[in-house]
Amino acid sequence: MTLGFYPGCSLKGSSREYAESVIAVAKAFDIKLEEIKDWNCCGATAAHNMNKELSLALPARILSLAERQGLTEIVVPCAACYSRLTVTKHELSEDPALKAVVADANGLSYNGTVNVLNIVQMLDKYVIPNLEGKVVKPFDHKVACYYGCLLVRPHEILKFDREEDPQTLDVLMLKAGATPIDWAFKTECCGAGLSVSRTSSVGRLSGKIIGDAKDRGAEVVIVACPMCHSNLDMRRDSINTYLGEKVEIPVLYITQAIGLALGLDRKALGLQRHFVKVTV
Amino acid sequence: MSKIGVFVCHCGENISATVDCAKVAEVAGKYDGVTFSVDYKYMCSDPGQSLIKNAITEKGLTGVVVASCSPRMHEPTFRKACAEAGLNPFMCEMANLREHCSWVHEKGEATTEKAIDLVRILVEKVKYNHELTSIKVPVTKTALVIGGGIAGIQASLDIANTGHKVILIEKDPSIGGHMSQLSETFPTLDCSQCILTPRMVEVAQHPNITLYTYAELESLEGFIGNFKAKIRKKSKSLDEKLCTGCGQCTTKCPVKKIPSEFNEGLGKRTAIYVPFPQAVPNKPVIDRKNCTYYVKGKCKVCEIVCPTGAIRFDQEDQIVEVEVGAIVIATGFTVKQPDFFPEYGYGKHADVITGLQFERLASASGPTLGEIRRPSDGKIPEKIVFLACAGSRDPAKGIPYCSKICCMYIAKHAMLYQHKVHGGKSYVFYMDIRAGGKQYEEFVRRAIEDDGVNYIRGRVSKIYEKNGKLIVSGVDTLLNAMPVEIEADMVVLATAGVANEGAEELAQKLHISYDPYKFFAEAHPKLKPVETNTAGIFLAGACQAPRDIPESVAMASGAAVKVAGLFSQDELTREPIIAVVNRQAPPMYSSCVGCFLCVSACPYQAIEKEEIKNRNGEVIKSVAKVNPGLCQGCGTCVAFCRTKSIDIQGYTHEQMYTEVMALLNEY
Numbered sequence: 001m002t003l004g005f006y007p008g009c010s011l012k013g014s015s016r017e018y019a020e021s022v023i024a025v026a027k028a029f030d031i032k033l034e035e036i037k038d039w040n041c042c043g044a045t046a047a048h049n050m051n052k053e054l055s056l057a058l059p060a061r062i063l064s065l066a067e068r069q070g071l072t073e074i075v076v077p078c079a080a081c082y083s084r085l086t087v088t089k090h091e092l093s094e095d096p097a098l099k100a101v102v103a104d105a106n107g108l109s110y111n112g113t114v115n116v117l118n119i120v121q122m123l124d125k126y127v128i129p130n131l132e133g134k135v136v137k138p139f140d141h142k143v144a145c146y147y148g149c150l151l152v153r154p155h156e157i158l159k160f161d162r163e164e165d166p167q168t169l170d171v172l173m174l175k176a177g178a179t180p181i182d183w184a185f186k187t188e189c190c191g192a193g194l195s196v197s198r199t200s201s202v203g204r205l206s207g208k209i210i211g212d213a214k215d216r217g218a219e220v221v222i223v224a225c226p227m228c229h230s231n232l233d234m235r236r237d238s239i240n241t242y243l244g245e246k247v248e249i250p251v252l253y254i255t256q257a258i259g260l261a262l263g264l265d266r267k268a269l270g271l272q273r274h275f276v277k278v279t280v
Numbered sequence: 281m282s283k284i285g286v287f288v289c290h291c292g293e294n295i296s297a298t299v300d301c302a303k304v305a306e307v308a309g310k311y312d313g314v315t316f317s318v319d320y321k322y323m324c325s326d327p328g329q330s331l332i333k334n335a336i337t338e339k340g341l342t343g344v345v346v347a348s349c350s351p352r353m354h355e356p357t358f359r360k361a362c363a364e365a366g367l368n369p370f371m372c373e374m375a376n377l378r379e380h381c382s383w384v385h386e387k388g389e390a391t392t393e394k395a396i397d398l399v400r401i402l403v404e405k406v407k408y409n410h411e412l413t414s415i416k417v418p419v420t421k422t423a424l425v426i427g428g429g430i431a432g433i434q435a436s437l438d439i440a441n442t443g444h445k446v447i448l449i450e451k452d453p454s455i456g457g458h459m460s461q462l463s464e465t466f467p468t469l470d471c472s473q474c475i476l477t478p479r480m481v482e483v484a485q486h487p488n489i490t491l492y493t494y495a496e497l498e499s500l501e502g503f504i505g506n507f508k509a510k511i512r513k514k515s516k517s518l519d520e521k522l523c524t525g526c527g528q529c530t531t532k533c534p535v536k537k538i539p540s541e542f543n544e545g546l547g548k549r550t551a552i553y554v555p556f557p558q559a560v561p562n563k564p565v566i567d568r569k570n571c572t573y574y575v576k577g578k579c580k581v582c583e584i585v586c587p588t589g590a591i592r593f594d595q596e597d598q599i600v601e602v603e604v605g606a607i608v609i610a611t612g613f614t615v616k617q618p619d620f621f622p623e624y625g626y627g628k629h630a631d632v633i634t635g636l637q638f639e640r641l642a643s644a645s646g647p648t649l650g651e652i653r654r655p656s657d658g659k660i661p662e663k664i665v666f667l668a669c670a671g672s673r674d675p676a677k678g679i680p681y682c683s684k685i686c687c688m689y690i691a692k693h694a695m696l697y698q699h700k701v702h703g704g705k706s707y708v709f710y711m712d713i714r715a716g717g718k719q720y721e722e723f724v725r726r727a728i729e730d731d732g733v734n735y736i737r738g739r740v741s742k743i744y745e746k747n748g749k750l751i752v753s754g755v756d757t758l759l760n761a762m763p764v765e766i767e768a769d770m771v772v773l774a775t776a777g778v779a780n781e782g783a784e785e786l787a788q789k790l791h792i793s794y795d796p797y798k799f800f801a802e803a804h805p806k807l808k809p810v811e812t813n814t815a816g817i818f819l820a821g822a823c824q825a826p827r828d829i830p831e832s833v834a835m836a837s838g839a840a841v842k843v844a845g846l847f848s849q850d851e852l853t854r855e856p857i858i859a860v861v862n863r864q865a866p867p868m869y870s871s872c873v874g875c876f877l878c879v880s881a882c883p884y885q886a887i888e889k890e891e892i893k894n895r896n897g898e899v900i901k902s903v904a905k906v907n908p909g910l911c912q913g914c915g916t917c918v919a920f921c922r923t924k925s926i927d928i929q930g931y932t933h934e935q936m937y938t939e940v941m942a943l944l945n946e947y
Contacts, residue, residue, distance in 0.1 A: 164622030184744030184751070215746070 003122070004066050004074030004114070005033035008042055008081040010226035014234075015078075017270025018226055021255035022077050022119065024268045028134070028259075029127055033075065036066050042084040045193060056098065057105045059088035063116075064108035073115040075122045077255075079150040079225035082118040083158075089116060090157045118151060119224050119254060120168045121160070127258065128175055136263035138177025141280055143257070144218035145169035146209060147186050148228040163187070169222055169254060176261040183216045185209045190231040203238030206231045210239050214247050220280055221251045229253060233275050250278045282313035282407045285341040286399060287332055288377070289323035289348035295377050296321075298387040299395045304347065304377075308399045313407060315339055324354050329361040336365035343406035347375040347399045368411035370856070370930060375402045397943060404942035408935045414853035415908050419505040420605035421847045422447060426497055426786075429457020431821025431832040432610035433479050438840030439608075440488035444847050447602055448483065449495045449511055452541075454559035455480055457612055461542060463642035463650070465829060466692045467723035473558060473645060480560040494565055498599060500790055501884075503912065504816030505605045505852045513598040517552075517566035522590035525562045529582035529591065530554060538570050540647075544637040546655055547647035552582045556645060566591075606816045606843040609800060610836060611786065613822035616671050616679075616775040624670070624743045624773060630656040631750060632743060632771045635689055642696045652700050654770045661704065661769030664697055665752045666690045667740050668710040671776035679776045681797065684826040686774035687714045691724045693772060694733040707734045707766055709754050717830070736764060743771055777826040792817055799825050810839040818842050857930045858911035859886075859918060861904045872903035872925040878917035879904065886910035887917060 003026070011019035026033050039062055048055035063085065066074050076082040092099040093112055103110045117125065147166045155163040166187065170180035188209055191202030210232060213221050223229050232239070232251045240246050251274070252260075259269040260280070271278040286308040290296035301319040309317030316335050322328050323346060335341055344367065346358045351374040359369035375398040385391040421444050425436045428450030436448045448455070460480075462472035483489055498510040533550035540549040542556045549555070551571040554564045572579035573593060583591040615636050619627030631654045633641075640646040641653065654661050668690055672683040687710070694706040713735070715721040727733045738761075740754035749767040756764045779798035780786075787794045792812040793801040800823050803811040810818050818839035821832035846852070863870050870892070879887045890905035904926070906917075918926050924933055 162622060165626060184742070184746070212746070 001030070001126075002032040002034050002071075003117075003126075004069070004071035005035045006039055006042075006062055006066075006074055006076045006081060006085070007035065008076070008078045009044075010078050014230055015226035015253075017273040018077055018229070018253045018255065020268060020270040021253055021259050022075070024264050025123075025127065025255045025259050025262065026075075028262050028264060029130055031126055034069070034071065036062060036071070036074065037069060038065060042078075042081040044080055044084065048084075053098075053101060053105065055084070056088045056091055057102045059085045060092060060102045060110050061106045061108060063089065063112070063114050064103070064106055064110045066114045067111055068108065071114060073117060075117050075119065077119045077224070077226075079118065079148060080227060082116065083150040083153075085116045087157055089114075118160075120151070120172065123172055123254065123258065124168065128172065131175060135177055135261045137261055139173065139257050139261040139280075140177055141179070141219040142181055142217055143173050143178045143220045143222050144181050144183050144213035144216065145173060145186065145222045146190075146213075146228060146232070148223070148225045149187060149189055149192070151224055152187065169224060172254060173222055173257065176258050178220075178222075178257070181213075181216050181218050183212055183218070185212045190228050191235075192227055192231070195227070195231050195235060199235060199238050200242075202231050202235050203242040206235060207239040207242035210236075210247055210249065211243050214249060218249060220257065221249055222254050222257055223251055224254045236276050248276055248279075250274060250276050250280060252278065252280075282343055283315045283339060283341050284311075284313050284343040284345060284403055284406055285316040285332070285335045285339065286311075286314055286318070286403065287323055287328075287335075287344065287346045287348075288317070288319035288399070289328065289346065290319065290321045291349060291378055291382075292322065295348070295382040295395075298382045298385060298391050299377060300392040301395075303392055304395045304399055307396050308345075308347075308403065311400065311403050314403060316341065323348050324357055329357070332358065332361050333365035336362065336367050341367065342371065343409060344372040345375055345399060345402045345406055346372065347377045347395070347402075349378040350374075350376050350380075370412040371406065371409050373402045373406045373409065375399045401939045401942045404938045405935050408932065408938055409930070412856040412929055415856050415858070416851045417503075417505050417854055417909055419847060419849060419852055420507070420603045421445065422602070422604045423606045423608060423843050423847075424449070424507070424509055424602065424604040425608045425610060427457070427610035427612055427821075427823070428452075428455030428483070428491075428493070429610060429612045429821060429832075430459040430476065430479075430829055431612070431823075431827075431836040432457070432608070433476075433483055434833045434836035435608045435610055435820050435840045435843075436483055436489055437479065437486065438837050439843050440486050442840075442844040442847070444488065444844065446486075446489045447492065447511075447604065448489055449492045449497065451494070451496045452555065453494050453516070453553075453565045454555050454561070455483060455491070455493060456556075456558075456560065458636070459829060460556065460558070461544070461636060461643070462639045463644070463646070464692065464696060466688045467717070467719040469692070469695070471644075473643075477558045477560075480558070484560045491561070492600070493561060495600075497786065497789060500607075503910075504814075504854075505846070506909070507604045507607060507816065509602050509604055509607075511600045511602060513600055515568075515592075515595045515597050516564075517568070517571075517592055517595050518564065519590045519592050519595075520561070520563055522588045523563045523586075524588055524590075525554075525564075526587065527554075527564075528585045528587060530564055532581050532585045534579065534581060535570055535572055538567065543640045543647050544634065546633075546637055546640050558645070566593075606818065606846050607790070608818045608820055608836070608839045608843060609786075609790065609792075609812075609823055610820040610832075610839075611780055611783070611823040613777045613826060614780050615777055618773055618775070620677075620775070621670060621773065623741060624667075624771075625745075629743065629745055629750060629771075630654075631661075631769065632773060635686065635693065635772055635774045638693050638772045639689075642693070642700070650700070652697055659769065660701055662701075663705045663766065663768045664694075664701075664707070664770045664772065665740075665750075665766055665768040666694055666706065666708045666772045666774065667752075668708065668774045669739075670773035672774075673711060674776075677776075679778065679797070682714060682826075683774070683777040684714070685777060685828045687712075688717070688720055688723065688828065690772075690774050691715075691727040691733070695727045695731050698727075698731040698733060705734070707736055707752075707768075709736050709738055709740050709752075711737070711739065717828070738764065777822065780823070783823065790814065790817055799823065810835055810842060816846065855913075856908075857913040857928060858908050859906045859913065859915070859926050859928050861906060862925050862927065863903075870903045870925060871923050872921075873923055874902040874904070875922060876904060877920045877922065878926060881916045881920040883914065883916060884910050884912050886912070
């Protein structure tokens with residue numbers, strides 16, 4: 001089968017290993033990921049702070065392109081991209097006038113027919129039902145599943161999982177053979193874009209997350225967002241400065257962890273690209 | 281020939297701001313049959329009413345149309361004025377220019393045109409009005425009070441003390457309600473049980489009060505003055521006459537680990553139990569869901585130890601039918617449980633409790649005998665955090681209203697904690713302090729200033745456990761939204777006060793309305809706070825909205841006065857807006873063909889069969905006959921009647937047709 005694929009900027013740059021592992025896992029289940037041609041920036045955090053129409057037109061263009069390409073369902077692994085695309089779909093379906101404005105700005109027709117999946121939904125829908133017999137190396141570790149701020153919020157629009165204490169990643173990891181721990185920082189802020197402008201703040205915010213995971217005995221932190229990953233992984237020095245100790249718990253994308261359980265090649269999953277060495 | 285008077289009211293500016301009232305009066309004055317037409321600023325005022333009365337006597341009016349507000353507001357006022365001037369009150373009609381016109385439209389010609397239309401409709405209708413006489417019905421001078429909390433107790437005692445009979449039903453095994461669970465009460469810190477239990481005993485001993493505990497309303501029929509209620513007395517598995525309340529059975533019962541409802545789950549009870557030592561009546565019931573005999577078929581220890589042989593395992597629920605003239609609903613409220621709050625751990629943390637649970641911890645009759653000990657390990661908390669507005673004032677949680685009692689009981693809780701745990705630290709997270717009430721603000725200030733409770737203005741985003749402590753993570757909005765983290769030993773959530781689970785079902789049984797949050801609706805938010813829209817049914821206490829004790833008691837006494845007022849009359853008059861089957865001269869004639877579809881359609885069993893006989897006593901035919909005492913004027917039978925033989929008085933086919941034709945300018 002074929003699913004549309006919107007990588008967004010991160011998966012082409014700092015989170016290349018996320019893209020690699022998504023593709024590798026998809027391949028293992030005979031899912032062809034067809035990248036949306038001529039895709040553009042989703043607008044991320046900048047656009048909706050500046051101009052509402054722009055913030056909707058950018059994701060709408062991506063969805064229009066997908067429609068034109070004949071795609072009915074697309075996978076959006078980045079949590080921020082997923083949020084922008086889903087919010088856009090929601091807002092345009094509520095407001096036909098806005099829909100017309102946006103379609104006009106893009107010069108592309110927009111029907112809102114494309115189903116947008118985040119990585120958890122994709123795994124849940126197409127991977128988990130066929131998982132039986134494919135787990136050759138159960139991911140036998142205590143894992144702290146970290147959802148971050150965007151994956152399950154705002155609930156009114158996404159209608160996905162429980163916003164305060166989400167469970168879907170935990171259930172997925174349980175099926176991959178892991179032991180998810182009950183912890184308190186599943187949806188706490190990692191510091192997000194402050195990663196660049198105020199690294200020490202990220203050290204404090206992400207430090208609390210890593211600190212709690214460590215205190216509760218986690219061996220691995222599981223994420224589904226490039227921003228979360230870069231803060232928890234790339235900013236580990238700042239985190240360790242905040243914590244006052246050297247914590248070396250690796251941070252894995254959910255697709256990397258599932259890929260390991262499937263026995264996929266470590267390099268194909270991009271595990272060598274992390275700052276904190278992946279020892280599991 | 282009709283002589284109709286039209287009286288157009290400005291309602292201050294409510295109508296005149298968008299409707300040209302003078303023009304309405306002018307146009308109406310030209311209609312056929314209208315002999316007098318005038319507009320005035322406040323028609324419901326004394327001069328306004330005099331205007332109507334004088335016109336009736338001076339012009340000899342045969343019909344009156346008052347064009348003003350909704351008939352729900354002032355129909356009784358204007359009909360009474362007409363009656364005082366000698367006109368049959370049912371010759372007075374109202375055109376609703378306010379709710380149906382001026383409030384919902386912009387100022388303009390079209391609005392005035394609509395007002396004129398509304399008046400014309402009623403002018404034509406009133407030409408077909410007939411003089412009607414109010415119906416007299418007897419009053420059963422017994423009141424039914426539903427709910428035995430403080431509101432129900434107060435209402436029962438007040439009614440009983442006026443010399444009338446009261447039947448009080450309570451769904452739990454004992455009366456007392458939430459008030460019996462409380463430790464001390466604000467703003468005086470007097471012990472709740474000390475002021476309540478004497479009242480409970482008074483109820484039990486009052487010669488005018490019949491008390492049914494462990495009983496619920498099964499169904500209700502009838503109307504004001506003449507209700508018929510069926511009460512389900514749930515089986516207590518006990519012969520109450522034989523039981524002496526010695527307590528042998530509860531001591532020996534082997535099932536001892538059932539969470540006690542009275543102690544909000546913080547203590548345990550047995551399967552045969554008295555909810556608390558001061559219960560009224562102080563006799564046990566068997567909880568059949570948990571009793572070993574009912575679950576497994578053997579045990580019967582209670583039967584063996586009972587010295588009077590009072591246990592009745594085969595006792596069944598009993599339905600008692602009673603006739604009452606008025607009903608007071610005092611079913612109270614409940615609080616949201618911590619599992620409603622994902623951000624506070626979905627009820628995961630044993631030491632995150634509700635305000636009502638804290639009451640049990642602070643109460644001398646509670647599971648810790650009044651010592652503040654946390655549920656998880658029984659330790660005395662050194663740091664305690666109270667969260668106001670847990671759910672309340674939070675539209676995202678579906679509870680946008682203020683639960684009203686929390687600000688005060690939190691101040692009380694924090695105060696009690698400071699009094700009992702010397703050196704302890706208490707914190708209150710609040711949105712606003714709402715301490716409106718006599719001595720309420722002073723009470724809160726005492727908590728802050730004398731007892732050193734730390735008040736932090738801000739919300740808590742999260743509570744989680746870390747190293748045996750509860751980390752309360754919030755914000756101080758008076759310090760520029762500075763994040764605050766408190767490592768607490770125990771957290772008390774002032775969870776929202778909400779309607780009881782069965783509130784909706786009960787409202788439907790009683791045919792009363794309720795608000796979106798399932799609190800019962802009062803008839804008027806300001807002027808009829810204890811009445812419902814169903815005559816003869818009154819409200820008291822927190823079933824209507826969150827209420828504290830003084831308010832509940834005041835409401836209960838208010839409702840009791842309403843009931844006593846009702847019972848001061850031997851007969852009640854009811855509006856004659858009821859169905860009648862036509863019977864024209866010669867007296868035996870009726871267009872009714874006796875199909876009796878109406879009998880099956882009537883929701884009030886108000887239609888019976890009547891035989892028309894000739895002078896030899898032979899039956900000519902059977903026709904329908906409406907019992908005026910039972911008919912509620914709903915009109916269902918009118919719609920069902922195939923020969924149009926039934927009319928609602930005041931709303932006849934002829935009148936309805938005339939109204940429509942008037943609207944179509946056919947007159």
